[in-house]
Amino acid sequence: MKKITSKIILFAFLISGILMYSQNKKKFAGIPGILQRIIPNDKVDFWVLVYNSYGKDQEIKISGTKMSYTPQFSGFDIFPEEDSFYYIAYSSAGKMDYVTDLATLKSFIGTIDNVEEAAIAATIEGYMVDEEFKDVAGNYYEDKSNYYLDLGKLTSTECPYQKNHYTLTISKTTGAITNVKDNGTYIELYNKKCKNNPRLLKLEKKEEPKDEPKKSTGATQRK
Structure with a gap:
């Protein structure tokens, strides 16, 4: 019974921690x-x-x-x-x-004085606040020691156009990026010029000329 109670308490702490973290994200x-x-x-x-x-x-x-x-x-x-x-x-x-x-x-x-300056400093290193996708690449959380920034980054400017999102830990003391967590791709776009655009490939397959059915020759000629 004690084991079950302790597991429930531990689970409650974990859930409350996750909820507090998500609520503190801005x-x-x-x-x-x-x-x-x-x-x-x-x-x-x-x-x-x-x-x-x-x-x-x-x-x-x-x-x-x-x-x-x-x-x-x-x-x-x-x-x-x-x-x-x-x-x-x-x-x-x-x-x-x-x-x-x-x-x-x-x-x-x-010197990094606030979280906005931390975001600008990260941008100078190639990251970005993606205004269209703030839920994954435009928010932050902080504690006494660090800023935790969820930012985006262009990982491909060729076909397909691709963005990944990362969680950066930035020290309030030094302003340095101390940890980078890769959260994966959050957007992948193809344009008309992309040769590997799946939509264009499907259209090309549809437009391929089909073999015309052989015409019937009618009655065979008698010798």
């Missing part, structure tokens, strides 16, 4: 929301996050007293899209400077 905000949570590593007088889409600038966040800056014609994107990018203009010690690529973004962020 979905990331959109990409602009993540970038707005940046805390610059060095002291800056002013900085602005700008989103450029099809050649038009939109100021997403302004911190400090706004200063004039030069619009940029290239930038970074932590979820690559065509015809759009972000850049940061900032002033430090009276000098205006710009963040237009992932390397300078990493330097601008410096």
Whole structure:
């Protein structure tokens, strides 16, 4: 009886732990929301996050007293899209400077101060917050020591287009990725150009010309 009771208690603890973990998982905000949570590593007088889409600038966040800056014609994107990018203009010690690529973004962020910066740092390493599939590749959980991020990654840009999702453990002390768990493929897409597209292969089989039935010759000729 004691064994059965102890097993029930252990099972209850396991279930409660799983439920607590799932309840504590939070979905990331959109990409602009993540970038707005940046805390610059060095002291800056002013900085602005700008989103450029099809050649038009939109100021997403302004911190400090706004200063004039030069619009940029290239930038970074932590979820690559065509015809759009972000850049940061900032002033430090009276000098205006710009963040237009992932390397300078990493330097601008410096020490990881929050889970959003942890996500950006992971993105610089090739991972991504997938806004279309946040349940598997756009959420996180944290404890006193680590951030636990569920993120996606492009594993094939050729046919088929494929994404995998991972759980990354990131140390709050060092900002380093200490563990990566591969959770497998969550999306696999074929396009019209894919030679190995199963749908196209089926269509090709249907379109294959069939042998025409032999026509009857009618009555045989008499010699």
